Structure formats: structure tokens, C-alpha cells
Amino acid sequence: MTTPLTDEQxxxxxxxxxxxxxxxxxxxKVKSKGLFPYLEEQLHPEKIPxxxxxxxxxxxxxxxxxxxxxxxxxxxPQQAKAMGKEVSPTQxxxxxxxxxxxxxxxxxxxxxxQLYEVMVDFWTNHFNVFAGKGADRWLVTSYDRDTIRxxxxxxxxxxxxxxAKSPAMLFYLDNWLSVSPEADANRPxxxxxPAARQGINENYAxxxxxxxxxxxxxxxxxxxxxxxxxxxxxxxxxxxxxxxxFLFDARAHDRGEKVVLGARIAPGGGMEDGVKVIxxxxxxxxxxxxxxxxxxxxxxxxxxPAPVIAQAAGVFRESDGDIKEVIRAIVRSPEFFSxxxxxxxxxxxxxxxxxxxxxxxxxxxxxxxxxxxxxxxGEPLFLSQPPTGFxxxxxxxxxxxxxxxxxxxxxxxxxxxxxxxxxxxxxxxxELVAAPEFQRx
Amino acid sequence: xEFTRRLLIKSAGLGLLAFGLPPAFLLRAAEQExxxxxxxxxxxxxxxxxxxxxxxxxxxxxxxxxxxxxxAIAEPAAGEERAIDLDGFYGLHxxxxxxxxxxxxxxxxxVHATGSPDNTRSHFDAQDYMELGTPGVKSTPDGxxxxxxxxxxxxxxxxAVALTQRLPRILGGAAPALTLTSIExxxxxxxxxxxxxxxxxxxxxxxxxxxxxxxxxAAMSVLRxxxxxxxxxxxxxxxxxxxxxxxxxxxxxxxxxxxLEIAFAEIDGWDxxxxxxxxxxxxxxxxRELAEGLAAFFRDLGDRMEDVVLATLSEFGRTARENGNRxxxxxxxxxxxxxxxxxxxxxxxxxxxxLDPAVLYEGRDLTLTTDFRAVCGEVLSRxxxxxxxxxxxxxxxxxxxxxxxxx
Numbered sequence: 001m002t003t004p005l006t007d008e009q010x011x012x013x014x015x016x017x018x019x020x021x022x023x024x025x026x027x028x029k030v031k032s033k034g035l036f037p038y039l040e041e042q043l044h045p046e047k048i049p050x051x052x053x054x055x056x057x058x059x060x061x062x063x064x065x066x067x068x069x070x071x072x073x074x075x076x077p078q079q080a081k082a083m084g085k086e087v088s089p090t091q092x093x094x095x096x097x098x099x100x101x102x103x104x105x106x107x108x109x110x111x112x113x114q115l116y117e118v119m120v121d122f123w124t125n126h127f128n129v130f131a132g133k134g135a136d137r138w139l140v141t142s143y144d145r146d147t148i149r150x151x152x153x154x155x156x157x158x159x160x161x162x163x164a165k166s167p168a169m170l171f172y173l174d175n176w177l178s179v180s181p182e183a184d185a186n187r188p189x190x191x192x193x194p195a196a197r198q199g200i201n202e203n204y205a206x207x208x209x210x211x212x213x214x215x216x217x218x219x220x221x222x223x224x225x226x227x228x229x230x231x232x233x234x235x236x237x238x239x240x241x242x243x244x245x246f247l248f249d250a251r252a253h254d255r256g257e258k259v260v261l262g263a264r265i266a267p268g269g270g271m272e273d274g275v276k277v278i279x280x281x282x283x284x285x286x287x288x289x290x291x292x293x294x295x296x297x298x299x300x301x302x303x304x305p306a307p308v309i310a311q312a313a314g315v316f317r318e319s320d321g322d323i324k325e326v327i328r329a330i331v332r333s334p335e336f337f338s339x340x341x342x343x344x345x346x347x348x349x350x351x352x353x354x355x356x357x358x359x360x361x362x363x364x365x366x367x368x369x370x371x372x373x374x375x376x377x378g379e380p381l382f383l384s385q386p387p388t389g390f391x392x393x394x395x396x397x398x399x400x401x402x403x404x405x406x407x408x409x410x411x412x413x414x415x416x417x418x419x420x421x422x423x424x425x426x427x428x429x430x431e432l433v434a435a436p437e438f439q440r441x
Numbered sequence: 442x443e444f445t446r447r448l449l450i451k452s453a454g455l456g457l458l459a460f461g462l463p464p465a466f467l468l469r470a471a472e473q474e475x476x477x478x479x480x481x482x483x484x485x486x487x488x489x490x491x492x493x494x495x496x497x498x499x500x501x502x503x504x505x506x507x508x509x510x511x512x513a514i515a516e517p518a519a520g521e522e523r524a525i526d527l528d529g530f531y532g533l534h535x536x537x538x539x540x541x542x543x544x545x546x547x548x549x550x551x552v553h554a555t556g557s558p559d560n561t562r563s564h565f566d567a568q569d570y571m572e573l574g575t576p577g578v579k580s581t582p583d584g585x586x587x588x589x590x591x592x593x594x595x596x597x598x599x600x601a602v603a604l605t606q607r608l609p610r611i612l613g614g615a616a617p618a619l620t621l622t623s624i625e626x627x628x629x630x631x632x633x634x635x636x637x638x639x640x641x642x643x644x645x646x647x648x649x650x651x652x653x654x655x656x657x658x659a660a661m662s663v664l665r666x667x668x669x670x671x672x673x674x675x676x677x678x679x680x681x682x683x684x685x686x687x688x689x690x691x692x693x694x695x696x697x698x699x700x701l702e703i704a705f706a707e708i709d710g711w712d713x714x715x716x717x718x719x720x721x722x723x724x725x726x727x728x729r730e731l732a733e734g735l736a737a738f739f740r741d742l743g744d745r746m747e748d749v750v751l752a753t754l755s756e757f758g759r760t761a762r763e764n765g766n767r768x769x770x771x772x773x774x775x776x777x778x779x780x781x782x783x784x785x786x787x788x789x790x791x792x793x794x795x796l797d798p799a800v801l802y803e804g805r806d807l808t809l810t811t812d813f814r815a816v817c818g819e820v821l822s823r824x825x826x827x828x829x830x831x832x833x834x835x836x837x838x839x840x841x842x843x844x845x846x847x848x
Contacts, residue, residue: 078714082766133565398649400657401620411630436645
């Protein structure tokens, strides 16, 4: 028999799972409110005021701008150069991504809507877009704000559709280039590269099933990949570097009949073919299992117990993919507050840095110097190249150079040597964050 | 608040830290004897897509001059700012002059019209394909340099090193690989805390952390010996900047016999859409940095270069025609450089496809005649002694005749 968790352990464990790390104030709050009432409060971020973050975000102007405005104000260097413009570092496109990284870290550290920020991070990796790929520099700001954030605690199907239509994803996984082979005169309008691929591009269709919904063993075939790609032909971007908005280009769409996972999609369709695929995939049992597994991996352990996954997958199906319900099911499962789950996770770099700053009550302006630690720990925010996003398993994060950066971060933090970041009581801070155990949650 | 503070500390799993530990916590790790000299492969990635046609100039192909009215490099003749003749057909960009003596000694070779066969013009995709070693396939889980490490395993903590901020995809995978930006910086920061932190991690029970910190402390201890043995001032002639520093650090590790087998460095600035320049200007400056770095590396290593092959890669070449901004756009085939003490250099390898507009790839770019995997495969089998090229470059047909760059 294993000993059940003490009340104290339950409090810190809950916070380690639904936040970026416990603060003394959080612990007091959970103590007085109770575990599940606190979870309920966190599941409704719209009811939690967040004046501190709002005030800190005022300085980060680009996070409020549209993709089009960002392209105008932070033009591609070659375009600026051709126009004879001198570009200062704060006008370079790099600056757009920098501010977005700063905003993300600020929210992770300061927002009282902690579970919401955890889920935004979760979906940002699940639906990864690499901000370093071409036009995506100017598109990820809107992707974070308009695609991920509104649906992070909503219905999975809505989130999936939003990502499918987002210019950032359309560009990252090349669907904007995918056109019906019959429509050879109908390449995406405004595509400046004469040599851009013609015909079907399967990249998005494949990742949509492998990474976003069914999972690699979710029961689809290469034929399904091609059929799904045909359904999404014509889902494109008006002009990635000029008018970066979603466009359904009927001329590029394959109007033939398709069969996806055994379901017939009648000929003559338009944009709705893609929407039908989204609906089909969002409600497929493999998707429920896949999303439940990944959520349990974030909330319980790297290799989550089968009963939690089964329970959460069942709730996913019954609730039609209500993300809040799935989280409730996982946190309320007997395995969640089990001794096996305690400290089961190695913190990702973002979790490690944010939890350290939170635990010691650091004041930070999230300077580039602070973000550089995340780069060296292996998690440059919004810059995961592969479509898998940053992994949520511990073994990825403990390579020697990553560990060295983690140790040096602790040393620099507690010695008050990180520009723009201050801790009040270095000795207490050291006690909290210096030990290897702090690498786990 | 005292209760909650204690609770936080307790949840972090520790009591009071023992400060005032003996400051010099001595490591016994990595006391290994110097091993036999390793064969070493250094890969330099030119990110951005180098304009190979202006690096190794096909001056006898007359189309070259009609395609590039303002940025072409003049054919070899007396005087400066002209191509340096290599073989009567190709010439080196004048900024690559530091490499000419190596060419003459047979220690520098170029392969022209080479690269990745995929037709993507996206930097991101093309780099991915080249680093994963599987053009056209994005789902490959590891980089090809990492797969090179899988064939025979050794214990050296410094077996594969990337001189980068984060591990590049080419080295990502199951075999351990380190990143470092400089040998001097690969250490715990000086502070009162550092000895305590080191002691805590040296004694850690957590299996994941234990594995990582053991290799870390072993690597640090080796690098401290490199520092004392070969202070950085010994090396001269490296260009200022990240690239020069990277090569210098690689050279130090090679000379110190730390067990290095694979090293990776990057040099940026090749995306020359606007005002690329000709014999002088933007690209010439980058070529000069490249050539000075490679020449300094060769000089610095001396006869150790017999164990070393250095190869350059760049995700694609650039359009054969110059564009409206006196630059070039993303193209296709490119040129690779191979440097080594025992290679069969002094030659530009590869079949020249011609620049006649009728034979350009997709009507605009240099056509590819040698797959980069053929070149890398030859280096891996003949220099590094790798047997299973199929595992390193899955899906590639190695039945074609080797170029013969490696004796």
C-alpha cells in the first residue's frame, strides 16, 4: 500500500500541474478555497482579473497589431533594403517575435490565469508553427492571439478549425500552395515564385492526422492523406507577405469526390469539404484518445496510467471535445493525486524558468538576456522547427549543455546577475531553486 | 507566510542547502588516456543559400556573363578583382584567394552543381531536408550526422559538438551531442553558489539528471584541460566573429584529443537578394570570412589535417539570372567545398550541366548533377570508415560511381 498524499502535498502537486509553479500566495489560496473549487476558478480565466499583466503588456506594442500592420511596420529586410530604408534593430522582423516571446514569458510568470496559460502553451506546441519559417515571422503574433488563445479552454473542434484556417499554419505546413492538379492555371494568387509547387501538397493533411488529431497509429492510410489534402485544396492565403488573410480560392479546389476514413465526401463541394474533414477528425475516437493521452502527459506523467487516458478519452467523446471537461476528468482521477504522480515530471525550460521566477517572487522585465537562457536550455519560444512542437517528456531536456544552462540560470538568478530581473532575498531564493529537485514538478 | 515558504521549500524536496562546502569539489571523471587519433568530420553550414555560381565561377560558360550583367566576376586575367583560374574553366571568387594555395597542394576540392534534389525554395524546408538527410521527407526523426554516430558508439562526452546556441537538426537524435558556443563559457558561473550547485548535482539520485550531469561534469573537466593545454591566443589568423571562433574552438578540441569525431559550425549571411555585389561587396565579404576561417583552421591544425575532412553545405544555390535588385533569388544546385590533409583536391568535381537557358532547372536555376548525399557518403565511407550508408541516408541509392575526392 502506498501512502496517500498529505493535504500539503495535494496543494503543491495541484499547483505544479495546473500552473507554471506555485507561489506562496497560490498555496494560501488553494488552502483556503479547497482543491477543486480552485480548479473551477482556474477553468474560468475570463472571470479572473489580470491587471498586472495588462499593464506590463502595454509596452509590447506588436502583440496588439494585425499581421498586415506588422508587415508594414517591420518589413522584410530585403524589401527595406531595396527601398533604401535604414532598419534599426527595433524595426527588424526579429523584434516582432521577440515581443511575442516576452509576452508569453510575462504571462507565464505573472498571470493569475495560470491554468489558461498552461493550456495556451500546451496547444501552441500541439499545433506548432515555427516562427522562423519565411512569412510566419509576421503571422505567429496573430496565431497566438486570434487562433490559440480564444479556444484554449473551449471545444477542440473549434480550435482545430481555427488552426486549419490560420495563415500561420497554412504557410507553415504549405497548404497555401496546395492546388488541384486540374487547376493548373489556378495557382494561389499573388504567389511570387514561379517555381512554387504545383498540384497537391500533402504536408498539412499528413500532420493534421498524425500530429493534430488521430495520432500516428490512429488508423489512417496514405490514401486518406491524399484524400484529405484534396479536400483542403484552395484553403490558402491571399498574399503571405502583403495581405496575409485566409482565402478560399475556389479555382484551386479539387471538386471531385473524396473518401476520407471511409466517409464519402460528395463531388461538387467547395470550402465545406475541408470543414467536413475537420468535423470527422475532431470526433474520431482515435482523436479523443490521442488528445487525452497528451493532456494526461502534461497533467500527470510522461507515461500516463492507462485508466486516466481511458477516462479522459471517454469524457472527450461524451462532451464532444470539451477541453474543460477533459481537464476536470484528469484532475479528478484517482491517479492524479497519487504518490506515483508526485514529482513525476521534469520541467520544460519554460516551466523551469517561470517556476523559479514565481517561487522566488522575482521582478522581471523579461529582457532578451532572460530569454537567452531558454534558447540554451533548448526551448526558444515559438521557434520549434519540427511540427511536433517542443516535447513534453523529460529525457529530451536533460542533455549536458541544457543542464549546464539550468544550473547557470539558478546561479545567475540568485546572484542577481540577470539584467532586468531582480530577486529580493538571494539566500531564500537559493534554498528554493538551486537543488536538482527543483527541476521536477 | 512562513508556513507557505517552508511548504515551498519542502515541495522542492530539500532542507537547508549546505553552504560553505569545500570550494574545490574535485572530479575524477574523464581521466581517460588519450585515445588513438580519431578521424574527424567537420561540417560547416552556410545558412541562407550561397550563390555558388559566384563562388566557383564557370567563366568559360558564356551564358554566365549574359545572365549576370552587373554581378558577374570577370574572367581570370592579370590584375585584381577577377576570378582566380583553377583549371581553365572554373575560377575562384577573388575573396576566396586564401584557399588557392590549398587547391594547388591538392588539399581543397570543390564539387559543382551539387545539392539536394528536392525543388523547394524555402530556406526552412531545404535546410530541414539537408540536415535530416532525406530530401522530400520531413518526418525523419533524426539528423544524418547523429546517425553517423550510431554506427559505432564511444563514451567520449565530446564526441559530437555543435558550435551553436542550440542543437541543430543535423545532430539531433538518439546519440548524445553537445552544443557549446565557446570552451571558456562551458563552465559553471563563478559565484558562492557554484560549488554547492555542483555538489548537489554530482550527488543527484534522479536517474535522468544523473546521466546528464555526469556527462556534463566529464565534458567540463576535459575542456578545462583543453584550456590549460592550449590557450586561445595560440591560434592566429581566424576572422573575427562567430564563425572564426567556432573553427578555432573545434581546432583546440581536435589538438587536445578530446575524442571529437563530429563537429558542426555555421556561417550566415548568404541570402543575397539585394546588392549581392561582385568581386567586392556583400557576398565577397562573406566569402572572405569563410576563406580566411578555413585557411586559418588548416594552418592551425597543421599535420592533424590528415585526420580531418571539412565539408561545406548550403541549403540551395541561387538563381542563375541576377534579379532586378542586383542580387539573386532562391535557386537549386550549388557548390560544396571539401578540405582535408589527405583528400584528392586541386580539382572541381561534378559534371557541369551548363547555363544555357534551355538547360536551366525549371527554367531558372543551375541543374543538379551530383546529390549532396553522394559527396557526404563518400566522405563517410572512405574517411570516417562508415559501413552502413543506407542507415545514414535512408532511401538514397549509392550505386553511382564515387567521385574519388577521398583517396
